[in-house]
Amino acid sequence: MNYDVFNGDADGICALHQLRLAEEREAELVTGVKRDIRLLSRVQAGAGDALTVLDISFDANRDDALRLLDAGARVQWFDHHYAGELPEAAGLEAHIDTAAGVCTSLLVSRHLDDAYLPWAVAAAFGDNLHEAARAAAAPLGLDDAALSRLERLGTLLNYNGYGVSLDDLFFHPAELYRQVYAFEDAFAFIEQSEAMRVLAEGFEADMARAREAPLALDAPGCAAVTLPDEPWARRVSGVYANELARAHPERAHALAMKLPDGCWRISVRAPRANPEGADELCRRFPTGGGRAAAAGINALPADMYDDFLAAFRERYP
Numbered sequence: 001m002n003y004d005v006f007n008g009d010a011d012g013i014c015a016l017h018q019l020r021l022a023e024e025r026e027a028e029l030v031t032g033v034k035r036d037i038r039l040l041s042r043v044q045a046g047a048g049d050a051l052t053v054l055d056i057s058f059d060a061n062r063d064d065a066l067r068l069l070d071a072g073a074r075v076q077w078f079d080h081h082y083a084g085e086l087p088e089a090a091g092l093e094a095h096i097d098t099a100a101g102v103c104t105s106l107l108v109s110r111h112l113d114d115a116y117l118p119w120a121v122a123a124a125f126g127d128n129l130h131e132a133a134r135a136a137a138a139p140l141g142l143d144d145a146a147l148s149r150l151e152r153l154g155t156l157l158n159y160n161g162y163g164v165s166l167d168d169l170f171f172h173p174a175e176l177y178r179q180v181y182a183f184e185d186a187f188a189f190i191e192q193s194e195a196m197r198v199l200a201e202g203f204e205a206d207m208a209r210a211r212e213a214p215l216a217l218d219a220p221g222c223a224a225v226t227l228p229d230e231p232w233a234r235r236v237s238g239v240y241a242n243e244l245a246r247a248h249p250e251r252a253h254a255l256a257m258k259l260p261d262g263c264w265r266i267s268v269r270a271p272r273a274n275p276e277g278a279d280e281l282c283r284r285f286p287t288g289g290g291r292a293a294a295a296g297i298n299a300l301p302a303d304m305y306d307d308f309l310a311a312f313r314e315r316y317p
């Protein structure tokens, strides 16, 4: 049995698509919303089974990876997230590079001598790696309009992955992958696929609502946006945070979403011009964590929201 295990965002989908264009293989698809990264816990496999794992952290799946390798499964892994120490296991083929400006689809593209490079460029845009995407696209000799179409493809595939549960999404990521699978040419997919049309409409409507959302805080160094507990807000919050970060590179951003139990889910982006401190700020609060440039708090008790805003403002004056 084969298993294709991939993050449900643009990077995961485009990584798998390139590999399966290069080598067709029947496989059970294992994926989920973008935040659902502990995907290997769902796989039971052993000797004779082959897994391809894409765009999820080895470290976050370490126990299950060791379980599957011990059981005799062969595992091929491409990723750009923190992996920690890799085990000495004959069955593991790891292509892991955590350098800035690298995403999983670019690693896969490198592995395949850039045979399907437009898909990797789109994925890099989806992961908000705009400079890396443009640099990687150079050999394609595209004009600005064509490059913008790949940016839009990456943005929309990425947007589809955001949500708290699969119910929030327009397409289950496995279904979206199947739609992509029918197209070798990325530009044909952009022009002809029903999925692109649905995602483009959804994206525009969601972003229009997000841009109307009230600011809880609007200061020179930082801004905080309050979003309601609605599917559109859960879908668009990550992409909207990226848009704000690019539009105001000197400013830090916090997106706060009310959860059904009254707690707040908060995403913090440090200023792009100085991407520091988001993790340290979030870790001061219960359920907070992340990276220096992008961090979050999963469930902030409502009575601590004002404390958070004050600390946010103090950190990014």
Ligand SMILES: [Mn+2]
Residues within 6 Å of the ligand: 011, 012, 055, 080, 103, 104, 127
């Ligand atoms: Mn990625």
